[in-house]
Amino acid sequence: MEEFSTAKHKLSSEDYPEFIKYMGSKSKIIDFVMEGINSVYNGGYVCDLFAGSASLSGALSQQVPVHSNDIQAYSGTIAKAYLLTSSEYISIDEIISQANDIHSKNLNSLYIEIHDYNKDVSLDEFNEIEKAQQQLIFHDFQGQWQLFTKNYSGTWWSANQCLWIDAIREVAENYKGTPSYNLILSALMYAMAYSSQGTGHYAQYRDAKTESSMKDISIYRKKSVVEYFTRKYISSINQLNHLQKLPHKITTLDYKDCLNNIDNSTVYADPPYCFVHYSRFYHALETVVLYDHPNIQVKGGRFVKGRYRENRHQSPFSIKTQVSSAFSQLFKGVRETKSNLALSYSNTGMISIEKVIELAETELGPSYDLNLLTIDHKHMTLGRRLDRDREVKECLFLAKL
Template sequence: MKNRQLEYASDIKVVQNDSFKYGQLSMFPEISAATQVSQFRPIHYLGSKLRILDFIQSTIDQVEPSGGGVCDLFAGSGTVSRHLSKFRPVTSVDIQEYSRVICSALLKPISGDFNVNEFLEGCQRSSHYAKLYSCIEPMIEYEACCIDQALHGDPNPLCELLEKGSILSYEQGINLDCSSKLIHALKCTVSRLEASMFTAGAEALVVRYFGGVYFSYLQSVQIDSILEGVQELPEEARDIFLASVLSTASDIVNTVGKQFAQPIKPRSADGTPKKNIGSRVQKDREKNVFHIYKEWVELYLAQEKSVFDHYIYKMDYSDALDILSNRNAHNVKVVYADPPYTRYHYSRYYHVLETICLRDNPKISRTNLNGGTNLSRGMYREDRHQSPFSIKSQATTAFENLFRKVRELDVPLVLSYSPYDETKKSTPRVHTINGLEDMARRYFSRVETISAGQFSHSKLNNSNNNFDISYEAELLIICQL
């Protein structure tokens, strides 16, 4: 085991030299992914509308045939905004910063010659990367050792690492009831971080908050090094290079469904390690961040510049509608809205991406389990957004507000709605389709509902804690004057 650990460590330690197998410029070969830009998914997104983009577009075109501006009011991953931007001006709105970054990268591709290889080489050769890697080296080596042990029949050290290997938790005096080997690795790591003054700023945010939880420690160091490099770019380039970080993080995250709702659970309900946990962890955590990031940057940079002027706002839907109404801003002629309909808050699935964008060392919510206080297992931000559309007591007021303010804007509304099968364990909606139609008719003279046909959203049905959602037909509620 010791020889295997040293062998693994030798592959990663020499990043500070010129011989690192992933550190040379040759690690960034030219790729063909940039030629496939007609349609791509920036992040793995719950309830993505990728499969019905043409349906949404054709519906909007029928409701508003002049080709005037459209407001995408809950833009999320930006796929609807991006698709519509080919045909009409788009005003993209979302209250989350990660959405603003992605939509900016999608709707306003930059011109200019950016050398991605040079940028990534600079990130790897930077003093920040060398210093941060040196701090996290004990955890990188220990993680490699745990994965190797799991692959050779002893998954318990890996299970413990996944459950109690958070650097931030150790910093705050939590999860100290660990094996001596894990405690030693954590203690050495935190001591080095403190000596390097990396425990207060943003330089080590990803590895401290999410290393070992959602990503490997090495992947987290690589992400932190790229984020440092992004800050040195010209302002007009930052959103594309930052959006590429989000896409990379979404690709490599070690969870069921590639969401950030909860880290992978290494044990079954009876406490025994899950079958093949070592290979499942290794599959995601051996992915090289720089390789995947290179592909994503090339993909974003290959986009064609739109012939229309587009606008991106990070703000609440209600405030955005006020701005559009008061100033007649951006000549919006139709509103498309895809608010959440279930009690599950979307921010729970994308809080890691939000923190990566903000780099603000947020306070983490806490749980009280077994008589003790711990950081939430998902490392949720205390201030993560709680949508009123997902709170049963507030949803009616939120929908009423939406309908009223769009009506005051004097334009039609196209509202997405995902039905559910009441006979299955589908997640109940906070409002029925009939209830929404009745509410809409108070503000619009013509309300009708049309179906996109048979399709299915991505589901998290590998987890017993998630419902088997059956989306037989995505619906659009068309509200016209």
């Protein structure tokens, strides 16, 4: 590997495959983000402190060394797909051949009939089919690799779609420790997102309450996990066949711990803006990556509809009583490591822009030159409210030594 120069580079966004639908993603305003980072970047690592969908890793992977960090494991997997690339990936034919054998074996052992969603049924019949699949959560599966079939059949995905998710996930495990592993999981997350009957996240799935909603859900039940996975895996290999290898880092740490492990970096921070916790919206992605058979949250003696993992991460940036302190800790960590900072926030955040500026001035002190960039932007809500997107003013707080 050639030694990478720490001299300053003019950064720009590269083309990269997008793997998940992500609330608040900066992919649509990546040029604005690059403008802010360029204004404070002095060479060396760019640390993406709250990487999320890891879009910054995809955009910068061939230009500078990136330190991608997020406390969620799925984010680290996507970052590895972008940053730890290979010239030789496992062939798609080999993956699908193995998955097909696993799917066939598990399908034959399933005690309920797999519904053909091309058949016309009444609304009542449809809901009985969905309910039967949802009841699989109470079935005692003997195999290790039937987690999604057990926990998620008849929710965001049909039982047959879950069988395929489990099968591809089992195949991925055969390549753990290789770049193929990260790409298989990332392409699987893409297939999960685009075959899901939800709105792009996994907070709650839709019920068929009307003929119209039944027909709409059926459209997604017919979608092939294998086809979505195959297309994304093949197209991603073409985009990720990088020649230059840089000394990238990927960590899954709390933001404060990550800041303790950097030095003289340029930090890009994109913390949560609102009161909802991302771990609620993307718990299924965390589960497919970790595949750790988590306990499902129970309320009132019943599994919650969202089928969330117990003990999900709760970000202080999404808690009203903790958000000011969280920002203070962020600014303190930047100052103590003598790093520069580009911080994304909006005028719809948990605290006001004026308060963020006040905290930055207090914690960073007079050694830092502070500036503010703004842009009008439509923020994706992924169905959390009646409006699918809202006009917000996106801000970049820039702090440079």
